[in-house]
Amino acid sequence: MKNIALINHFEDEDEGYYSRIVNRAKEANLRDLLIRTRNTKLFDRLILQTNNPKAFTTYEWLEVQDTTGIPNFGERLNRILKEEPNSRIFYSGSGSSVFLTPIQIRRYLNGLTENSIIANNLYSADYFFINSKFKKLDIEDIRTDNSLPKRVVEDYGFYGIEIKRDEFSLFDIDGPLDLIALKKADRGGKNLKGFLSSLKLDNKVLSKAIENFTDRSKEVLFWGRVSEFLIQFLRYRTACRTKFLVEGRGMVSQGSKGFYSIFFDAIMRQDLRFLFTNLRKYCDALFLDSRILFAHLGLDIEREERFSLDMQDISSMKNRELRRLLLSARESDIPIIFCNHSFLNSGIPLLIDWLWRRKGFKTYKFSGGIISRIID
Structure with a gap:
């Protein structure tokens, strides 16, 4: 039985600044992941599927497959399964597996039994290990x-x-806020850290919002695809009180078409500006998964526009709806953060760790109103 490592790297053609730096961060993480994977000495083949094959010609030990014109992931994976029907495959997207170690790769690969799969999220995976011995799969769609x-x-x-779901297994580079979290937390491999060190990337509204996490007099509201992990993490790792409005989970894996939020519907009838300007009565900061708002409104927002909203950079926004949304949020007297699912569930925990370390706590747990140092 052969062991195959398959990495996917797709570069968006959007020429905007935020899209470019996210692409470059993914490429840097990919190079770190390739080296870690090769160093396990477990794999008979290391394959990179990408629409930019010329960028990866320096690795003699890497098979580079040009996937331009093959949009479906299932079709690309099926190619490998047909070539190697009796194999164990480790798959990862280039923006994920940031924290996956060689020891973990070995453990998960060796933990596979016949016709089994191990994933960081079985419902919406970023990386997985699969053993499809003698099993023909119809997955090209x-x-x-x-x-x-x-x-x-x-x-x-x-x-x-x-x-196990945590900030490390769930983390995926999917926007500029993820890069801010990684840079502040000083996380990532050699290539990724090197790239992040060259970036001058900041979000003043985000900096103001996260300070609430270490203040027991504050309340923070999370709205969107909030995971059980994040709820538990915030319960024990923050001093503030937290509130949650959870909806939209499974939206991507099951298809976001037709997603409806009764809460957004009620608010939109009144106007989002009404919500934002009255939030002070309810919380001291809001982290809003903006992708569920887009789905509810039926908006197909370009990648660069989404990133501009995340960074609260109105100067680079062309979409009138987003400009109006951001201008309404700016009228609020509390910080409102627009973000993606990845940042909400794994970027925020990284920033909270960084906040406590900055305050002199190496590790911590908040319980019963007492912050304790934990010696490991």
Whole structure:
């Protein structure tokens, strides 16, 4: 049985500044991941599927496959399964596996049994390990990598194992706020850290919002695809009180078309400006998963525009709806953060760790009103 490592790197054609730096960060993380994977000495083949093959010609030991014109992830994966029907495959997108170690790669690969899959999230995966011995899979219609584990478990009876969800297993580079979290927390491999050190990237509204986490008199509201992990993390790792409005989970893996939020609907009838200007009565900061708002409104927002909203950079916004949204948020007297799912559930925990370390706590746990130093 062969061991195959398959990494996917797709570069968006958007020429905007934020899209470019996210692409470059993914490329840097990819180079770190390739080296870590090769150093395990477990794999018979290391394959990179990308729409920019010329950027990776320096690695003689790497098979580079040009996937231009092959949009569906399932079709690209099926190529490998047909070539190597009796194999164990480690798959990762270039923006994920930032914290995956060689020891973990070995453990998860060796933990596979016949027709099983191990994923960081069985419902919306960023990386996974799969053993499809003698199992023919009809997966060419699968558009993205996120839904592959769910499909093989539900339709083909694979034994599904989920890696413990935390800020490390869930982290995915999916926007500029993720880069801010990594840079402040001083996390990532050599290439990724080197790239981040060259960036002058900041968000003053975000800096103001996260200070609430260490203040027991404050309340912070999270709205969107909030994970159980984040709720538990915030319970024990913050001094502030937290509130949650959870909706939209599974939106991507199940398809966001037709997503409806009764809360957004009620607010939109009144006007978002009404919500933002009255939030002070309810909380001291809001972290809003803006992608569920876009889905509710039926807006197909370009990648660069989404990133500009995340960074609260109105100067680079062309979309009138987003400009109006950001201008309304600026009228609030509390910080309002627009973000993606990845930052909400894994970037924020990294920033909270960084905040406590900055205050002199190496590790900490908040319980019963007492912050304790934990010696490990």
